[in-house]
Amino acid sequence: MDVREPARRRALQALSAHVPGAAAGTVSELGHGLDNAAFLAGDLVLRVAEDGHSVRREAGLPAVVAERVSVPVPAVRFAAEDTGVLAYPLLPGRPLLGRQAPAGLARRMGRFLGELHAIDAAAVDGLVPVEDADPGEWLEDLDGPAELLRILRDGVPPAAARRVLAHADLGAEHILEHDGDVTGVIDWSDAAVTDPALDFARLHRDFGPDFLAQTLHAYGGLPDADDIGPRIVFFARCAALEDLAYGRDHGRSDYAQAAERSLGWLFPS
Structure with missing residues (x-):
């Protein structure tokens, strides 16, 4: 069945x-x-x-x-x-999984995340959980090439001190696009008051470092800029290996191929 x-x-x-x-x-x-x-x-x-x-x-x-x-x-x-x-x-449009980001998407997502992260946590009290997003816990069930797992284990960053309302699963599969415009952000099931790095990590995974830089610029700066960078990279790497395993185990070549492509910039030789 x-x-x-x-x-x-x-x-x-x-x-x-x-x-x-x-x-x-x-x-x-x-x-x-x-x-x-x-x-x-x-x-x-x-x-x-x-x-x-x-x-x-x-x-x-x-x-x-x-x-x-x-x-x-x-x-x-x-x-x-x-x-x-x-x-x-x-909502109109289709997910960006496996497709190139349209022009201006990074700026649009940076503005969107600035707005989202500015929402007072009290406004969503009882609607979403409060989570630590401890980087070390992300490694517990993670599967992937041994060398890449070793790199992750050797560079676990400390957990964030700051929490915001985050989508927390902002990958290309949850961003809708039509005629070059963003028409929706869907699937808020993982939303939480948590580490803001989570929302930048999957954008980095799916669209690359230049896209991330443009998103952060449009976001308007980070109060913890020196600390958040390593967490963005760490969570992006974990998310790529997670999608790689999911795609291969469940016959989802779209997930697997997108994850494989991202390994080039997430784990540069």
Whole structure:
């Protein structure tokens, strides 16, 4: 049986409960990643959490964020806690995974992160967890080439002293683009009050060091600039190995190829 079939059934169950009559049609798969699967029913995205994540708590976050940032985020239609399904109208565009960044994206993402990280943590109290993002813990279950793992173990940076509201999974697969414009940032299931380096790390992984430099410039400076750099690189390296293993283990060549490409700038010889 297709491992995604249970997720499809949960999506249909939630759709039937919250949009009567809609489940008579079919749902098509939009994509799946490490933590979620997404399906489309008409113009409604049904994102199914695969780890028991509390979608009801997550449902309150986009409304807080949308008022304060310049990039669209999903507007939640309903959250079905019993099935782990979060539903929102489809945003235009498609993910940037495996594609080149359009001109101006780094500046746009720098501005977006400046806005996001400026949100008072009190505004999302109870909606997202507070996490330390201890770099050492990222190595516990990480798999990959022995030499690259050795490099990571030999250079674990100290944990951050500063925390902000972060998306915390801001990879290319969660950035939507259409006609050269950013049309949305999706999948806020990992959002937390945590180390800001996490939001720069996956941009570094997916788009490279020049993109990162432009993003940081548009961000407007960091109060802990001397400390955050090593954490950005460390988290980017870990995230690349994580995606490499996921892509190879689950037949996702898009993830594996993107991760392999990033190793060139993350682990220069």
